[in-house]
Amino acid sequence: MAKIVVDVMLKPEILDPQGNAVASALPRLGFSFAKSVRQGKRFEIEVEGEPTAAQLAEIEKAAEVLLSNPVIENYVVRVEK
Amino acid sequence: MRVGVITFPGTLDDRDAARAVVAGGSEAVSLWHADADLKNVDAVILPGGFSYGDYLRCGAISRFAPVMQLVIEAAGKGMPVLGICNGFQVLCESHLLPGALTRNSDLHFLCRDQEIEIVNNSTPWTSSYKAGEKIVIPLKNGEGSFQCDDKTLAELEGEGRIIARYVGQNPNGSRNLIAGITNARGNVVGLMPHPEHAIDELTGPSAQGLGFFTSILNVMVK
Numbered sequence: 001m002a003k004i005v006v007d008v009m010l011k012p013e014i015l016d017p018q019g020n021a022v023a024s025a026l027p028r029l030g031f032s033f034a035k036s037v038r039q040g041k042r043f044e045i046e047v048e049g050e051p052t053a054a055q056l057a058e059i060e061k062a063a064e065v066l067l068s069n070p071v072i073e074n075y076v077v078r079v080e081k
Numbered sequence: 082m083r084v085g086v087i088t089f090p091g092t093l094d095d096r097d098a099a100r101a102v103v104a105g106g107s108e109a110v111s112l113w114h115a116d117a118d119l120k121n122v123d124a125v126i127l128p129g130g131f132s133y134g135d136y137l138r139c140g141a142i143s144r145f146a147p148v149m150q151l152v153i154e155a156a157g158k159g160m161p162v163l164g165i166c167n168g169f170q171v172l173c174e175s176h177l178l179p180g181a182l183t184r185n186s187d188l189h190f191l192c193r194d195q196e197i198e199i200v201n202n203s204t205p206w207t208s209s210y211k212a213g214e215k216i217v218i219p220l221k222n223g224e225g226s227f228q229c230d231d232k233t234l235a236e237l238e239g240e241g242r243i244i245a246r247y248v249g250q251n252p253n254g255s256r257n258l259i260a261g262i263t264n265a266r267g268n269v270v271g272l273m274p275h276p277e278h279a280i281d282e283l284t285g286p287s288a289q290g291l292g293f294f295t296s297i298l299n300v301m302v303k
Contacts, residue, residue: 014228015226018188066137066145069141069174071179071228071229071230
């Protein structure tokens with residue numbers, strides 16, 4: 001069984017109020033390392049056996065039409081070992 | 082005039098939208114998300130709510146509902162379509178309207194009476210208003226911040242496709258105070274605040290939302 005991970009992040013130019021809220025909560029808890037925080041989504045998709053090129057192409061397509069909104073988000077598809 | 086009102090699982094303003102349609106002088110026709118049938122309506126309203134639980138992104142799953150395939154096709158042929166709040170989000174996800182609605186800039190779910198200005202009164206949903214008319218109707222949403230790239234924003238501004246703007250302080254971080262927009266053809270309108278909750282003074286802050294539902298009759302008169 002293989003796991004394919006799709007990470008979806010807001011495009012850099014899109015305001016991320018949730019990430020900003022996390023960034024401002026960190027120093028209140030004594031964590032001072034963060035210059036900025038962006039929050040995104042992670043999808044874990046399992047397939048039987050090693051993923052084929054055709055399956056990966058389909059997952060790319062699904063990431064574009066459903067998992068992300070290309071107007072505001074970017075996505076990255078990768079196979080997790 | 083037969084105006085369809087779509088119910089998705091999680092829609093909650095369909096009753097008020099149907100009531101507003103009737104108050105505006107048209108016949109309200111209930112449409113179900115899973116039916117590939119528009120029941121010969123002349124126009125369609127996508128009401129507010131939390132369709133499919135707002136899972137993934139607001140409106141992202143509703144876009145693929147069987148009834149939406151027919152709405153997309155009919156909108157392409159010029160049928161008037163109005164998306165309110167969650168309905169606006171569905172229209173953006175369906176690419177019938179540009180841009181996207183994102184989390185309010187202060188992260189709060191807002192529920193309040195909001196003043197807006199009707200900027201474009203040439204659409205089938207706004208023709209009962211005077212250009213520049215200011216009205217007060219409820220605004221209630223968590224993801225109401227209209228976002229798009231600079232090129233799209235310039236197009237919307239340049240082509241007069243912003244139909245309504247917030248008056249006063251920006252409530253949610255929307256670009257250029259955008260409360261509602263229309264497509265290039267002018268038949269598809271998306272609006273964040275809720276005119277269907279302001280059709281009489283007993284149940285709303287005003288009766289000033291009724292104009293969206295009387296406007297649609299002018300289409301037939303033409």
